[in-house]
Amino acid sequence: MNEPTPRRPRSAPLPPPAAVGMNIAQADTPALLLDLDAFERNLARLTESLRGTSVRVRPHAKSHKCPEIALRQIARGAVGVCCQKVSEAEALVHGGVSDVLVANEVVGTQKLSRLAELARQARMSVCVDDAGNLADLAQAVRAAGVTLDVLVEVNVGANRCGVEPGEPVLGLAQLIAQSPGLRFAGVHAYHGAAQHLRTPQQRLEAIAQAVSKVRATLQLLESNGLSAEIVTGAGTGTYMLEAASGVYNEIQPGSYVFMDADYGRNLGEDGKPVREFEHSLFILATVMSHTVATRAVVDAGLKAHSVDSGMPLVADVNGAAYTKASDEHGVIELAGPGTLKLGQKVRLVPGHCDPTVNLYDWLVCYRGERVEAIWPVSARGAFY
Amino acid sequence: MNEPTPRRPRSAPLPPPAAVGMNIAQADTPALLLDLDAFERNLARLTESLRGTSVRVRPHAKSHKCPEIALRQIARGAVGVCCQKVSEAEALVHGGVSDVLVANEVVGTQKLSRLAELARQARMSVCVDDAGNLADLAQAVRAAGVTLDVLVEVNVGANRCGVEPGEPVLGLAQLIAQSPGLRFAGVHAYHGAAQHLRTPQQRLEAIAQAVSKVRATLQLLESNGLSAEIVTGAGTGTYMLEAASGVYNEIQPGSYVFMDADYGRNLGEDGKPVREFEHSLFILATVMSHTVATRAVVDAGLKAHSVDSGMPLVADVNGAAYTKASDEHGVIELAGPGTLKLGQKVRLVPGHCDPTVNLYDWLVCYRGERVEAIWPVSARGAFY
Numbered sequence: 001m002n003e004p005t006p007r008r009p010r011s012a013p014l015p016p017p018a019a020v021g022m023n024i025a026q027a028d029t030p031a032l033l034l035d036l037d038a039f040e041r042n043l044a045r046l047t048e049s050l051r052g053t054s055v056r057v058r059p060h061a062k063s064h065k066c067p068e069i070a071l072r073q074i075a076r077g078a079v080g081v082c083c084q085k086v087s088e089a090e091a092l093v094h095g096g097v098s099d100v101l102v103a104n105e106v107v108g109t110q111k112l113s114r115l116a117e118l119a120r121q122a123r124m125s126v127c128v129d130d131a132g133n134l135a136d137l138a139q140a141v142r143a144a145g146v147t148l149d150v151l152v153e154v155n156v157g158a159n160r161c162g163v164e165p166g167e168p169v170l171g172l173a174q175l176i177a178q179s180p181g182l183r184f185a186g187v188h189a190y191h192g193a194a195q196h197l198r199t200p201q202q203r204l205e206a207i208a209q210a211v212s213k214v215r216a217t218l219q220l221l222e223s224n225g226l227s228a229e230i231v232t233g234a235g236t237g238t239y240m241l242e243a244a245s246g247v248y249n250e251i252q253p254g255s256y257v258f259m260d261a262d263y264g265r266n267l268g269e270d271g272k273p274v275r276e277f278e279h280s281l282f283i284l285a286t287v288m289s290h291t292v293a294t295r296a297v298v299d300a301g302l303k304a305h306s307v308d309s310g311m312p313l314v315a316d317v318n319g320a321a322y323t324k325a326s327d328e329h330g331v332i333e334l335a336g337p338g339t340l341k342l343g344q345k346v347r348l349v350p351g352h353c354d355p356t357v358n359l360y361d362w363l364v365c366y367r368g369e370r371v372e373a374i375w376p377v378s379a380r381g382a383f384y
Numbered sequence: 385m386n387e388p389t390p391r392r393p394r395s396a397p398l399p400p401p402a403a404v405g406m407n408i409a410q411a412d413t414p415a416l417l418l419d420l421d422a423f424e425r426n427l428a429r430l431t432e433s434l435r436g437t438s439v440r441v442r443p444h445a446k447s448h449k450c451p452e453i454a455l456r457q458i459a460r461g462a463v464g465v466c467c468q469k470v471s472e473a474e475a476l477v478h479g480g481v482s483d484v485l486v487a488n489e490v491v492g493t494q495k496l497s498r499l500a501e502l503a504r505q506a507r508m509s510v511c512v513d514d515a516g517n518l519a520d521l522a523q524a525v526r527a528a529g530v531t532l533d534v535l536v537e538v539n540v541g542a543n544r545c546g547v548e549p550g551e552p553v554l555g556l557a558q559l560i561a562q563s564p565g566l567r568f569a570g571v572h573a574y575h576g577a578a579q580h581l582r583t584p585q586q587r588l589e590a591i592a593q594a595v596s597k598v599r600a601t602l603q604l605l606e607s608n609g610l611s612a613e614i615v616t617g618a619g620t621g622t623y624m625l626e627a628a629s630g631v632y633n634e635i636q637p638g639s640y641v642f643m644d645a646d647y648g649r650n651l652g653e654d655g656k657p658v659r660e661f662e663h664s665l666f667i668l669a670t671v672m673s674h675t676v677a678t679r680a681v682v683d684a685g686l687k688a689h690s691v692d693s694g695m696p697l698v699a700d701v702n703g704a705a706y707t708k709a710s711d712e713h714g715v716i717e718l719a720g721p722g723t724l725k726l727g728q729k730v731r732l733v734p735g736h737c738d739p740t741v742n743l744y745d746w747l748v749c750y751r752g753e754r755v756e757a758i759w760p761v762s763a764r765g766a767f768y
Contacts, residue, residue: 014765015470028494028768062711084712085683087398104712107672107683107727110412129675130726153673160713161673161681168675192710288491289537289545291513291552297545299469299491302739303767307692308709325692326576327738328468328488328767329444329544342489342514354711355686359742361765380765381745382397383712384412384688 016362022371024284024364025345030304031284032360033347034258034375038280040166042257043076045277046239055243058101058232059081060254063354065094065379066274066363069257073334078293080123082232082252086111087382089118099123101232103188105161111384112136116144123229125149127188129163134175134182141181149185150176151230155216156210158192165213166220173226186230189214190252195237196309198267207241214247236277237266260353262309270376282315282347283356284364285330293337298322298330300348306355312348322348400746406755408668408748409729414688415668416744417731418642418759420751422664426641427460430623439627441660442466442485442616444638448740449763450747451479453641464507466616466636467763470495470767473502475763483507485616487572487636489517489537495768496521500528507554509533509614513547518559525565533569534560535614538601540594549597557610570614573598574636580693581622581742582651598631602672620661621650644737646693666699666731667740668748669714677721682706682714684732690739696732706732732739742762 002045018027027033033072059073061081070081070092080099083089089100099122106115106126118124119141126136128150141148152172155162163169169187172323176184194206210233218228232250234242239256242248253302255263268274285300302325305312312330314320319335330348350356357363365373399646402411411417434441443457445465454476466482467473467612473484483506490499490510502508503525512518512534517736525532536556539546547553553661560568600611616634618626623640626632639647642665652658659672669684686709696714698704703719714732718724734740741747745764749757 014768017768028492030767086551105672107670126729132726154677159676159679160710160715161675163675217391286491288489289513291545291547292543295543298768301734302690302692303742306686306690308686324544326544330545342516352686358687359765383414383683383745384398384401 014361016364016374018364018371018374020371020373023372024366024369027284027364027371029284029286029345030300031364032357032362033282033284034363034365035280035282036365036372038278039257042277042280043072046253046256047076049240049276050243053243055248056250058250058252059257060103060235060252061092061220061379062088063254063357064257065091065357065377065382066375067092067097067378068375070095070097079250083379085383086115087119087384088379089124090114091379093118093122093383097122098242102126103190105129105310106137107133109136109140109159112140113144116140116146116148119144119146119148125151125185127151127153128172128176129153129161131172131175134172134179138179146183147183150182151186151188151232152176152187154214155190155215156162156233157194157206158190160192162188165217169217169224170220170224173221174224177226178350184226186228186232187217188212188232189248190233190235191238192235195235196262196266197237200267200269203238204241207238207245211242211247218247236263255353259350260309261313261351264349279315279349281350281353281357283350285313285348287340287342287344290340290342294334296332296334296340298332298346299328301325301327301329303327304359305348305350306352306359308355309352312350315347315349317346319342319368398745399472400748402748402755403759404722404755408750408753409753411668411748411755413668413670413729414684415748416741417495417666417668418622418747418749419664419666420749420756422662423641426643426661427456430637431460433624433660437627439632440634442625442634443641444487444619444636445476445763446472447638447741448460448641449741449761449766450759451476451481451762452759454479454481464636469767470499470502471766471768472763473508474498475551475766477502477506479762481506486510487574489513490521493520493524496524497528500530503528503530503532509535509569510701511535511537512556512560513545515556515559518556518563521588522563522566530566531567534566535570535572535616536560537572538598540575540597540617540755541572541578541590544576546572546760548643549601550631553601554604554608554610557605558608561610568610570612570616571601572616573632574617574619575622576619577620580646580650581621582649584651584653587622588625591622591629595629595631602631620647627714637703637750638738642737644693645697645733647733648733663699663733665734665737665741667696667734669730669732671724671726671728674724674726678718680716680718681722682716682730683712685711685713688743689709689732689734690736690743692739697734699731701730716737723762
């Protein structure tokens, strides 16, 4: 074998690490687990929290990338879902979701024409923050012979995408309203940077500022004869603030279905971590080396969870701390000898749910100790 | 649509973001790019550096997960490759690689029986650091009716897997030698923690200590009638030290084919960053929002590259710094206005190559500006 020859690609995607009916402890590792009881309680709690408000829920599917979850959110009253990428939207629509907001700018003719194509199959909407991009979007929509709802993204403090509040929003809204095939549907005002501010006071202040910017912008639009039917934003960390604002009428929490270690560090009014939603998402890992009494090494490292927001937590093991991740290893420091043994399986709570889910092809859904379903993470790797 | 119904999984994997013959600027984004000229120079430089030594090269395929690359390394004289997981080994063997060391412990009956099965198709070897695991391995090998080379992993300073040098290695080596179907093949002595020590003096000291531990262990083995045919370890940061040690006879560099921003911070004798290998791996990203003159937002965030070792570098754009990553966005601060424009494509050098490659299904290989090949990242997500 001295000269490379053309080879077949991988024969087939990796099979799921478990099968329905199995005890969860039999799953191969690393596996991405979903505790269905906790997941369903999270769905119910969001509904419960919003009872009595008229705000619509459009959960962010970038967190789960899974049509099975999107459909369950919709069954609980969500009006549709958000996502960030056209290819994510394709996977969601293919999976049966009929109303998708790409809560992001879509740039480039390839992506724009795919977005326009999708509008034949589902109710699609998208954000803009640039007049040139808007012109490209209008052209793609004309070429496809479809119509599309368009929201102007407004920067309410995250300093990422979006035009500044006020006149820049009005200018784009007017351009949208003048573009055949496009409908000005409202404003996208997501304050991403506010979601993980640790104290309720910090989050309150950040969202109060966002609300104030949105309110002034809406007044400007109204005074120019433009009505923002949809005012959308909010995440798991702040959604009750937007919901109570009287300004936002749609919210986009995503992580609430799963939670993660980072969201678990947000504090409530009592100074304690907010426990409104439960951890339902875990990595099942195996102790694959344990040569020192107070150190166990598990088979889940940087390729099995994302450490961008810190290390995962070790569930179910008192005093154990996951202290170091390398590509395929995680080092767990133990409170004492005998805490874990070689081959034992442990559940980890990921530091950050969204990029962790994106590493897996399958969600192993369990209830109690029984695997109840295997759901494909259909939009895994869908970043085009 | 009020009740979730069973749905099809994703129809098909995402298609490659480019096609052979295309100009690289036409690729959809984010895309994982391989500059073939730089890649081939990196392959040649490793061969060149080792000329005159008798050390064997067994590159680590955990970095690339790509049989196409493994076969090119073998064509350049590598004796085979390493990997970390059985499912990675399966993808590599399926792709035509005939000699694979799983440079890691394999724990659990499912994985062990798959490893034993693989030994029917290729020359396989594996590491152990536990007597119980060794017994399980022996049983799997007996059940499959195969034979397997086994190395004892020794902790030479990384404090992760592996038994301590000396007697613990001897004990395991003797057990291997007594196990039907298993052959004691040598020691695995990889000092992972030394690879990114920044100064050459630090790396020299760390590897000198490792070498001293290995040497003493080899003497102990010899004096007990056991010969370690293979003494393997080393990574891109230190491989010349192990190669010159007179003790190691096999080395496992992985990142040298790609390089990354983190390896780019290792310093040489002159106090400047080591430039032995070139960056050949890039993320192609598109500016998808640019509402402020000195800030551009690209479509490659936490799901398009791993930030565990820091932010990516912006290639080709003077004074540009990628300062913040969120799930699907990267914020680039610019030296001045007019540096980038909306829709423009930029190349990023990933902070850490291995977990970044694992996010992609395809490597878009280009030469000059032309896409020359699309290689599947066959072991993407292969962490079982």
